[in-house]
Amino acid sequence: MFVGRSQELSVLEEAYATGTFQMVVVYGRRRVGKSTLLRRFADGKPDVRFFQARETSAAENLRALSAAVLGHDEADRMQPAYPTFEAALENVFRYAEGSRLIFVIDEYPYLAQSYPGISSLLQNLIDRCKGSSRMMLVLCGSSMSFMEHQVLGSKSPLYGRRTAQLKVKPFDAFDSAAMLAPADALRSVELYSLVGGVPLYLEQLDGSKSTEWNLANRILGLSRYLYAEPENYLSQEVRTPALYNAVISAVARGCTRSVDIQNDAGLSSSATAGYLKSLEELGVIERIAPVGDANRKHARYRICDWLFLSHFSLVARYAQLVERGMEQQAAERIVQQDLSTYVGHVFEDVSRQWLMRQISSGNVPVLPLEVGRWWGTDSRRHETVDVDVAAIGLDGEVIAGECKWETRPVTSDVLGTLAGRAELVRRQASRVLLFLFSKSGFTDECREDARRRGNVRLVTADEMFERQ
Structure with a gap:
């Protein structure tokens, strides 16, 4: 296809x-x-x-x-x-x-x-x-x-x-969904979050079957192509895959700064820098910084290849079950206990992809200088905060978005928190646009609050995939 x-x-x-x-x-x-x-x-x-x-x-x-x-x-x-x-x-x-x-x-x-x-x-x-x-x-x-x-x-x-x-880059979530048809929006996001947008990986999946079925029959299992692919890919591209695995594992465990990755992997500073650079060139890891922040000290590393992310943060956790031929039990456990939190992180990327498509098609009247995330300190509350989707426009506009991959509808409290955090992305913005992205919709109170504010757009996962 x-x-x-x-x-x-x-x-x-x-x-x-x-x-x-x-x-x-x-x-x-x-x-x-x-x-x-x-x-x-x-x-x-x-x-x-x-x-x-x-x-x-x-x-x-x-x-x-x-x-x-x-x-x-x-x-x-x-x-x-x-x-x-x-x-x-x-x-x-x-x-x-x-x-x-x-x-x-x-x-x-x-x-x-x-x-x-x-x-x-x-x-x-x-x-x-x-x-x-x-x-x-x-x-x-x-x-x-x-x-x-x-x-x-x-x-x-x-x-x-x-x-x-x-x-040529991997597909975004929306082109991936075309390959995963007839999967609905929710399953498309789940499957995309597990393998990413590489066409050959998507071809291994069956969009007509559940996420649990695809985990058990297409991803887990010693003989499965996708199970062995991260290791095979590194073996083809680098000379010391074991050391690269150590770096990726450190990032998967939550080490986002170079010094933390270095300490977790047990490597020297220069070696870590070299491995991170190579992994960036391979498209496995990327270095990101808060939108509007040029301070390199605030940058973080993250795994940006979803097959590697799922392999090192989900699949590796159940390697012993897989080795014993218990793929179905491992798949059930992942879906019941791990999948929602895991997909929630990838859903943030899907929301940013949707926003860029909307901007490109003229549905969001902002010319963005940057689109990404924002994190920093809220001096008023003396706490570190994150904005899942953030953009600064050419004319000083700010876009701020919050993403919720949860079974319950989003409440107006989430919208109020987002409105406060939008001010942190850029002081004295010429205009602020707020977006809430939700797996399960919004409460009536949240919809009324959004209508009253006038600068808010509420977007469900189903709506994101309707016209793409």
């Missing part, structure tokens, strides 16, 4: 429509659907060549490249048709002088690993041929660090040659 990616497809189509030489860089973490996106874009185009680089020798990659350039099945060619990479690529550049051609090099980092001179070779060919070539060259890769530093970075031979770039 292909869903979403309309913005990414639009960028690719715009580049193709120019008819001139284009070099588009497409990158993103593994399993996020980059190759599927490119094949969808290429569908129906008259001349497309795909080269899938491999983690193998230069000779093997040259053989596969030769087959792709000539449009042959690689299995039909025992020897490369071209003696060198330069000869193969010169041929494809020359061919594109007379015809529009899409040439995709998928997993470009593997090609560069086997033949380190490839970027310099492409630089030379681009500089010589871009004026006459009608080729749309697409360099695609899953190694985030390599693509950002060795392709897009200022020290790369290819620096300045790209005409467009796409960082």
Whole structure:
């Protein structure tokens, strides 16, 4: 099933429509659907060549490249048709002088690993041929660090040659829900909170079945793809996965500052900083700061990949049951005791995603400088407070939101507390907009209070998914 990616497809189509030489860089973490996106874009185009680089020798990659350039099945060619990479690529550049051609090099980092001179070779060919070539060259890769530093970075031979770039990210909750159909809004949020928006992960689930069923039959279990995926993903991306696991486990236990993570994991300060940086590049952990606060000392780390979050904060707790084949009992326990609190944290992100969609579509008249969370000290009450959803607008507006993933409706007391905290996000705001997000709706008193205030919007989870 292909869903979403309309913005990414639009960028690719715009580049193709120019008819001139284009070099588009497409990158993103593994399993996020980059190759599927490119094949969808290429569908129906008259001349497309795909080269899938491999983690193998230069000779093997040259053989596969030769087959792709000539449009042959690689299995039909025992020897490369071209003696060198330069000869193969010169041929494809020359061919594109007379015809529009899409040439995709998928997993470009593997090609560069086997033949380190490839970027310099492409630089030379681009500089010589871009004026006459009608080729749309697409360099695609899953190694985030390599693509950002060795392709897009200022020290790369290819620096300045790209005409467009796409960082393909996991789906948000709403595109994920399309893959989880026919799940309703509540189940969509629960399943999304367990695996995140990576298409391959979502494909493992069955939206027609309960969250408990999906836990027992799709996530828990030693033979399940999703159960082993966090470990497999790290093993593919880093050299010392055990130490990275220690850092992730520390964050899952509630360590949010670098020094606390360092102490919990038993690592040095420099090692911790390096692991955190790598995990940020992999999209597993992110560093966040309060909206409107530039003080780096106030920043926190959190797990932002929901499969990793559920694995380290939920699934690992029941590893002994899973190892004994008691997946159903573990799933029941998670749903009964852990799931509501766990999903509540992810629901905050879902609410921020919904707000950004509303702003983008013009339904919320604010141009945001920042959208995120806010935390700090309420000097009036001498306590530390959090605002789940916070945004500061270009004209001094403040948006403040509270998220409740609970079985009972939200009361007016919650709205009153939120109104007070909104003042802490930014003093003397030009305008304040308040949002309450709820799994189970609102009391009549809360609705009346919101109507009386006039600057409040009450949003249920069902309403969030109605028109997305």
